[in-house]
Amino acid sequence: MKSIKVCYFAMFREHAGVNEETLTIDATTAADVFRATRERHGSAEPTGHCKVAINDVMADWDSPVSDGDTVLLFPPVAGG
Amino acid sequence: MAIRYCCFRLLPGVELISVAASPIDPDELRKQLFDPAAGAYCSFEGWVRNENDGQTVLRLEYEAYEPLALTEGEEILAEAKRQFLCQTAHCAHRTGMLEIGDCAVWVGVAAPHRDEAFRACRYIIDQLKVRLPIWKKEHYVDGHSGWVNCERCAAAT
Numbered sequence: 036m037k038s039i040k041v042c043y044f045a046m047f048r049e050h051a052g053v054n055e056e057t058l059t060i061d062a063t064t065a066a067d068v069f070r071a072t073r074e075r076h077g078s079a080e081p082t083g084h085c086k087v088a089i090n091d092v093m094a095d096w097d098s099p100v101s102d103g104d105t106v107l108l109f110p111p112v113a114g115g
Numbered sequence: 116m117a118i119r120y121c122c123f124r125l126l127p128g129v130e131l132i133s134v135a136a137s138p139i140d141p142d143e144l145r146k147q148l149f150d151p152a153a154g155a156y157c158s159f160e161g162w163v164r165n166e167n168d169g170q171t172v173l174r175l176e177y178e179a180y181e182p183l184a185l186t187e188g189e190e191i192l193a194e195a196k197r198q199f200l201c202q203t204a205h206c207a208h209r210t211g212m213l214e215i216g217d218c219a220v221w222v223g224v225a226a227p228h229r230d231e232a233f234r235a236c237r238y239i240i241d242q243l244k245v246r247l248p249i250w251k252k253e254h255y256v257d258g259h260s261g262w263v264n265c266e267r268c269a270a271a272t
Binding site for chain 1: 161177178179180182183184187208219220240243244245246247248249250251252262263264265
């Protein structure tokens, strides 16, 4: 089990009801963390158009996560 | 005058991007691009409009994750400079609540010739829209609101 701090933005923040939370989960990759948050909050966004960052660096869904990491979950962006 | 762009970086060799809640002043930003070696200047302004997908929009709310928006924005500006050989490229993006007609995003490029300036400006705005961690919530006349690009994505699952 790993302690992972998860930060939510925009629609994800509204679904989660919190800006961030620390989860103790069995996760190997960023995708595992995303899956755990969806189960936790009952939401069902696909990873397709979403992005993820680990410790303030853009990452891929199959990037590994380590104990103590901060995972940032970005819903589809819409700047401009 | 108070500092208008509270969250920006201006470091040697690094291009300028700002992501801030304060209004964008295109005239002021344009002056920063004057360069004796530049024969062309091209800019783009994105304005808040009153309609999207058949719905009447009252206002827009932008949210950004500033640390990564700045890093990714600097990378986009540097890419544009490399690809199109322009002297200087800057951009500014708003956060917070914006009204109809407000300037939401500004891009400015100075280059030796017009072709590089046009192409670099187009590249920067296109990349900003798909790469920066910035989100846009539309507030509609009927009282509802929705995150652009998010709602249909969630509904499709």
